Amino acid sequence: xxxxxxFVRPVTRSADVGLAVTLDGPLTLDCGRTLAxxxxxxxxxxxxxxxxxxxxxxxxxxxxxxxxxxDHPITGKPGWWTSMVGPGKPVDTDRFFVICANxxxxxxxxxxxxxxxxxxxxxxxxxxxxxxxxxMVRAQKMLVDHLGIDKLLAVIGGSMGGMQVLQWAASYPTxxxxxxxxxxxxxxxxxxxxxxEVGRQAIMADPDWQGGxxxxxxxxxxxxxxxxxxxxHITYVSEAALQRKxxxxxxxxxxxxFQFAPDFQIESYLHHQGSTFVDRFDANSYLYITRxxxxxxxxxxxxxxxxxxxxxxxxxxCIVSFSSDWLxxxxxxxxxxxxxxxxxxxxxxxxIKSDKGHDAFLLHEPEMFDTVRGFLNHVAMEAQ
Amino acid sequence: MSTxxxxxxxxxxxxxxxxxxxxxxxxxxxxxxxxxVLDVGxxxxxxxxxxxxxxxxDGRGVxxxxxxxxxxxxxxxxxxxxxADTDLADYPAGAFDAVILSQTIQATEKxxxxxxxxxxxxxxxxxxxxxxxxxxxxAALLMGGxxxxxxxxxxSWYDTPNIHLCTLADFVDLTAVCGASIxxxxxxxxxxxxxxxxxxxxxxxxxGPNLFAQGGVFLLKKA
Numbered sequence: 001x002x003x004x005x006x007f008v009r010p011v012t013r014s015a016d017v018g019l020a021v022t023l024d025g026p027l028t029l030d031c032g033r034t035l036a037x038x039x040x041x042x043x044x045x046x047x048x049x050x051x052x053x054x055x056x057x058x059x060x061x062x063x064x065x066x067x068x069x070x071d072h073p074i075t076g077k078p079g080w081w082t083s084m085v086g087p088g089k090p091v092d093t094d095r096f097f098v099i100c101a102n103x104x105x106x107x108x109x110x111x112x113x114x115x116x117x118x119x120x121x122x123x124x125x126x127x128x129x130x131x132x133x134x135x136m137v138r139a140q141k142m143l144v145d146h147l148g149i150d151k152l153l154a155v156i157g158g159s160m161g162g163m164q165v166l167q168w169a170a171s172y173p174t175x176x177x178x179x180x181x182x183x184x185x186x187x188x189x190x191x192x193x194x195x196x197e198v199g200r201q202a203i204m205a206d207p208d209w210q211g212g213x214x215x216x217x218x219x220x221x222x223x224x225x226x227x228x229x230x231x232x233h234i235t236y237v238s239e240a241a242l243q244r245k246x247x248x249x250x251x252x253x254x255x256x257x258f259q260f261a262p263d264f265q266i267e268s269y270l271h272h273q274g275s276t277f278v279d280r281f282d283a284n285s286y287l288y289i290t291r292x293x294x295x296x297x298x299x300x301x302x303x304x305x306x307x308x309x310x311x312x313x314x315x316x317x318c319i320v321s322f323s324s325d326w327l328x329x330x331x332x333x334x335x336x337x338x339x340x341x342x343x344x345x346x347x348x349x350x351x352i353k354s355d356k357g358h359d360a361f362l363l364h365e366p367e368m369f370d371t372v373r374g375f376l377n378h379v380a381m382e383a384q
Numbered sequence: 385m386s387t388x389x390x391x392x393x394x395x396x397x398x399x400x401x402x403x404x405x406x407x408x409x410x411x412x413x414x415x416x417x418x419x420x421v422l423d424v425g426x427x428x429x430x431x432x433x434x435x436x437x438x439x440x441x442d443g444r445g446v447x448x449x450x451x452x453x454x455x456x457x458x459x460x461x462x463x464x465x466x467x468a469d470t471d472l473a474d475y476p477a478g479a480f481d482a483v484i485l486s487q488t489i490q491a492t493e494k495x496x497x498x499x500x501x502x503x504x505x506x507x508x509x510x511x512x513x514x515x516x517x518x519x520x521x522x523a524a525l526l527m528g529g530x531x532x533x534x535x536x537x538x539x540s541w542y543d544t545p546n547i548h549l550c551t552l553a554d555f556v557d558l559t560a561v562c563g564a565s566i567x568x569x570x571x572x573x574x575x576x577x578x579x580x581x582x583x584x585x586x587x588x589x590x591x592g593p594n595l596f597a598q599g600g601v602f603l604l605k606k607a
Contacts, residue, residue: 316460337464338474338475341444341475341479342476342479344442347462348453348456348457348461348462349463349464349465349466350453350454351465352450367450367454371453373458374454374455375457378457378458378460379460
C-alpha cells in the first residue's frame, strides 16, 4: 500500500488529487468482476481525535469530487460544499474530522475508466467494469478501514451522495452512528434514467468519443459531454428559478438575431455550464457514474421491500428534501422515511421550502444548515 | 398544509411542575413507560422529549412547521415534517401503543379522517382540544355579535388556522361516529388545572364542563 500525496493525469490535464491510497483489494463488484488493486483519492479536513470517534464521511454527487471544502486543483474554485463543511459550519471541521473520497469510476484520482488497466497499461476506457452505488460504498469502507476508523460519527451526502449514505446504512449499519441523506431517493426513477440516457447518447454520438478510446486516439468528446451537462443541468434547477434568473432576457443584444447563435441568456448560461464542465470531468466517467445511479434500487436487494434494508438499524437518520426538487422530489425522500419508520428506525425528515430545485442542497439554505447542525450536535453529544 | 402546532401552543403560560403545559401534563400521565408513542403535531418536541427522557418511551413525531422540526431534531427526536391530513395514511395499523394529537384536531382539514387514522395507528389515542362551547366563547358571539376571540383561541376569524372548532360535546359525538370509546376524560379548567370529568356530563344537560371547561383531554381506544 502507498499512502501519499499523488499526482494523476486526468484526460484534460494533470492535477493534484489531494491524498490517495492504493489498497490491495480485491474489491468484488456487483457485476461479478473484481478490482485489484484499488486506488482511492480523498481529502480530509479537521483532526481525528484519539478515540477516532469524530469522523464524518461526506459522499459527493454525480459530478462532484473529493474537494468538498478545499480549493479545486483544476478550477481553482472553493470546494463544492464550503457552505456546509468548514470551521464553524454545520459540519464543523473544528470539531469533526471530515473525509471525502472520489468515487470509484470517477476521474479525480480514484480507480476509474481514465486510469490505467494493470492488465494492459492503457486507460481502461470501456474495459472498466460497470460499477454500482454499492461498489462505491464498498470502496469507501475499504478507505475507512484503512484509516482505522471503527465507527463513523455520520455519513452525509446529497443526490448521488445521498444514495451512498443510504447504502452505507443498509450495508454497514454498525459502522456509522448517523446518516444524513439529502435530496435523494432509494431508487432512480424512470424519468431520471431517461435524462441520464440522453446524456450518455450525447457523449456516444460525438465522433471524438471513439468508442470510449479517446485517450489513446488523442481526441476528446467535449461537445457530447457538454451537451450531456447542459441537459442534466436543467434538471438541477427549478422552472421558477430559471425564470427568475433569466426570463427571456437577451444576451448582449437588443433584439433577436434571427440566427442560431445564442440569443437568450439562458442559452449562454447553459453553454457556459457545458464548457466549464468538460475542463474538469471525463466523458467515460460520466457514462459509468450515471449508470451506477440508474442501477440504484435499494429495495431490490430486499425483495422489493425497502424497509427490510433497514431492519433493526441502530443508525439515526435525518433526511432532508427540498420542495422544488423535481429530480428527487420530497415524496421520494419521504418514502425512505416511511420505510425507516416501518422498521422503527430513528428517522427525522424535513421538507425545506425552496425554489432552487435539486441544486438547493449545494446552495445557501439556512433551514438546511439549521437542521444538519442541530442533528449533528445531538449525535455528537450522544457519542461522548 | 393545514395542521400547524398553533396558537394554543406549547409556549403558553401556566406550565405544571414538570414544565409541561397542563393539557400536555394530562396527556403525559396517560402514557405508559416504555411504550411506542407517535405525537402528531408535536410542536417543538417538549412533550415528546419529556416522554422519552422520563418515561423511556420510543417516541416519534409528526410536525408541519420547519422551525419546530429543526427544534425537535436538535433535541435528538425522530420527527417527520408532514401534514396530519395527508401523511397518516402511510402509517401501518397498530404501529404505536399510543398516538397523541394535542391542540391540533381543530386545525385539520378532515378531523373525522384524521381521528380514524389515529385510532387505526395507535392502540390508544390521546387527544386534547380547545372547547368552543366555553361560556366566554358563547357569550362573545351571543352578546358581542362577533366571532369569539379569546385567550385560548387568540386569532381573528380571517387568519385562524383553527378551521374545525367544536365543543367538547361535539367531540364526544365524533368519537361515537368513529366507534371509539372514551377511556379517560379530563376538563381543562380556567385555572389551568385539569380535572377528571365524566364524558356523559358533556352530552347530557346544559351546565357542566361543556360550558365551563377551556378545553378537554381524552384518551380513546377503538371499541
